[in-house]
Amino acid sequence: MSAAAVCLAIIFLIVAVGAGIGFLAGVRRRMDLEQWTVAGRGFGVLLVFLLMAGEVYTTFAFLGLSGWTYSRGGPTLYALAYLTLAYVVSFFILPPIWEVGRRHGMQTQSDFFRVRYGSRYLTAFVCTVGIAAFVPYLQLQITGVGIIVSIASFDSIGRTPAMAVAVALLVGFVFAGGVRAVAWVSVLKDALMLIAAVAIGIGVPLLCFGGIGPMFAALAAARPTHLTMPGATTNLGHAWYVSTVLLTSLGFYMWPHAFGAAFTARSADTLRRNAVVMPLYTLSLAFIFLAGFTAVLAIPGLANGDLAMLTLVRRTFPPWFLGVVGGAGALTAMVPAAIFILTASTLFAKNLYRPLIAPTMTDDQVARLARGTVVVLGFLSLALAMFTSTTLVSLLLIGYAGVTQFFPGVVLGLYWRRITTSAVFTGVVAGVAMAVFLMLAHRDPWFGVSAGFLALCLNFVLVVLVSLLAPAPNTDSDASPGTFELRPSVG
Amino acid sequence: MRRPSTAATALALIPFAAMCFSVSLWDRVEPMVLGLPFNLSWLIAWIVLTPLCMVVAYRIEAARNARGPDA
Numbered sequence: 001m002s003a004a005a006v007c008l009a010i011i012f013l014i015v016a017v018g019a020g021i022g023f024l025a026g027v028r029r030r031m032d033l034e035q036w037t038v039a040g041r042g043f044g045v046l047l048v049f050l051l052m053a054g055e056v057y058t059t060f061a062f063l064g065l066s067g068w069t070y071s072r073g074g075p076t077l078y079a080l081a082y083l084t085l086a087y088v089v090s091f092f093i094l095p096p097i098w099e100v101g102r103r104h105g106m107q108t109q110s111d112f113f114r115v116r117y118g119s120r121y122l123t124a125f126v127c128t129v130g131i132a133a134f135v136p137y138l139q140l141q142i143t144g145v146g147i148i149v150s151i152a153s154f155d156s157i158g159r160t161p162a163m164a165v166a167v168a169l170l171v172g173f174v175f176a177g178g179v180r181a182v183a184w185v186s187v188l189k190d191a192l193m194l195i196a197a198v199a200i201g202i203g204v205p206l207l208c209f210g211g212i213g214p215m216f217a218a219l220a221a222a223r224p225t226h227l228t229m230p231g232a233t234t235n236l237g238h239a240w241y242v243s244t245v246l247l248t249s250l251g252f253y254m255w256p257h258a259f260g261a262a263f264t265a266r267s268a269d270t271l272r273r274n275a276v277v278m279p280l281y282t283l284s285l286a287f288i289f290l291a292g293f294t295a296v297l298a299i300p301g302l303a304n305g306d307l308a309m310l311t312l313v314r315r316t317f318p319p320w321f322l323g324v325v326g327g328a329g330a331l332t333a334m335v336p337a338a339i340f341i342l343t344a345s346t347l348f349a350k351n352l353y354r355p356l357i358a359p360t361m362t363d364d365q366v367a368r369l370a371r372g373t374v375v376v377l378g379f380l381s382l383a384l385a386m387f388t389s390t391t392l393v394s395l396l397l398i399g400y401a402g403v404t405q406f407f408p409g410v411v412l413g414l415y416w417r418r419i420t421t422s423a424v425f426t427g428v429v430a431g432v433a434m435a436v437f438l439m440l441a442h443r444d445p446w447f448g449v450s451a452g453f454l455a456l457c458l459n460f461v462l463v464v465l466v467s468l469l470a471p472a473p474n475t476d477s478d479a480s481p482g483t484f485e486l487r488p489s490v491g
Numbered sequence: 492m493r494r495p496s497t498a499a500t501a502l503a504l505i506p507f508a509a510m511c512f513s514v515s516l517w518d519r520v521e522p523m524v525l526g527l528p529f530n531l532s533w534l535i536a537w538i539v540l541t542p543l544c545m546v547v548a549y550r551i552e553a554a555r556n557a558r559g560p561d562a
Binding site for chain 1: 494495499500503506507510511512514515518519520523525526527528530531534535537538539541542545546548549552553
């Protein structure tokens with residue numbers, strides 16, 4: 001068999017097994033809305049871990065990080081810090097979110113805003129920002145599948161057929177098995193990704209330079225500034241690092257899918273245990289850094305840094321291993337894409353369509369509409385990936401800055417009684433507007449500080465000020481501090 | 492919602508101080524540790540140390556929850 005045929009066969013086998021696991025996960029269960037979106041709130045530590053790891057380690061971790069390490073150097077280190085710290089933050093916010101979620105039967109992030117603040121318009125705004133933020137993220141994953149499979153198959157499969165097959169499969173298993181399917185496909189995805197990352201991170205420097213130490217010694221001698229901040233950039237210095245790590249670690253669980261994953265847990269304690277162990281998984285990313293740094297001297301002058309790792313693997317490893325990397329990479333894009341599509345569809349059906357257009361719909365009708373939306377969104381994202389350029393990557397950063405603006409409404413909503421609905425609305429609208437404006441005006445970073453972080457500061461100040469302007473509520477001493485206030489559900 | 496205990500919050504601030512705020516102190520290439528640049532090895536060390544901080548925070552919160560919701 002030719003090298004390309006070996007690779008292709010292995011990629012195909014891995015993707016087929018992955019999709020098969022997804023289909024089986026939903027078999028013999030009645031998929032009502034509660035099963036489909038939050039798996040009946042029955043996941044233990046291991047499945048929550050797999051689901052959360054599955055949605056964190058996306059094509060951005062696989063291709064983007066090695067690409068950034070290659071083209072920008074030092075500033076990329078922010079990824080190791082923010083992921084670790086995001087789990088520290090989750091220790092404090094996910095267990096209370098789970099508690100109120102169970103008490104009020106929440107399945108989505110927008111449910112949280114509806115129950116806590118009782119405003120139909122705030123909920124619709126939060127829901128729309130959430131869905132909009134998914135569009136570039138989803139498109140990035142689908143484009144990633146195309147890149148990975150075409151390189152790993154020695155260009156014998158085009159990008160478009162690879163993307164079409166991947167979308168059809170992931171739409172199929174999400175439709176059939178919901179969030180349970182996503183968690184189970186993650187088992188295979190994470191195992192393969194871990195093997196690939198370790199083998200690449202150790203193997204590539206060994207084959208090119210005789211080891212990790214010699215590789216860094218050579219790089220430190222040839223490009224001494226590449227390893228520290230601002231690396232190969234001019235404006236990503238220490239102020240950028242601190243503000244970006246804060247923005248992304250606080251904002252991480254504000255992504256609607258990450259927030260929603262909390263509701264799948266069996267108990268609040270599951271989430272606390274999970275928060276303790278999750279940081280260790282960040283170690284797997286360190287190996288990807290090693291590959292990116294090796295590429296700087298081994299294959300200089302690539303126009304697109306995102307291709308650095310795969311190009312290096314193709315050059316240094318046997319074809320069958322490239323097939324394993326290709327298959328792992330394809331699943332690494334498909335699993336997050338699946339959870340994005342699942343979350344966006346549920347948000348659309350449950351928190352946008354039903355309250356605004358058809359208030360009389362039953363939960364079963366919502367579930368049917370959400371599953372139908374999965375198919376529509378799948379093909380929409382495929383079309384986007386086929387017809388738009390890579391400029392969407394900058395939209396992804398806007399999406400991140402956008403969802404992070406939910407943070408004050410969530411955290412102060414949990415812990416601070418005096419917060420008012422109009423204060424949260426003011427803060428989140430101002431924060432999103434400022435982030436989008438600065439980023440579209442190419443003012444990110446602004447005076448060396450992440451634009452999204454500045455927007456978050458403005459948002460926080462506004463929420464606190466506007467809340468304090470409202471007359472102090474009668475302190476009802478009889479309400480125990482453990483209760484989550486219910487507000488009337490009128491718009 | 493009941494606020495987390497001061498001790499658990501303080502433990503959580505340790506990784507933030509080490510991995511985020513102190514960046515200008517450890518963002519250096521030398522001295523290399525086990526062949527890795529100093530900044531990379533520092534962050535890797537804290538990826539391992541962070542769960543240790545959080546295990547202690549977990550114990551503190553678990554003991555507090557065991558004493559009942561109003562303790």
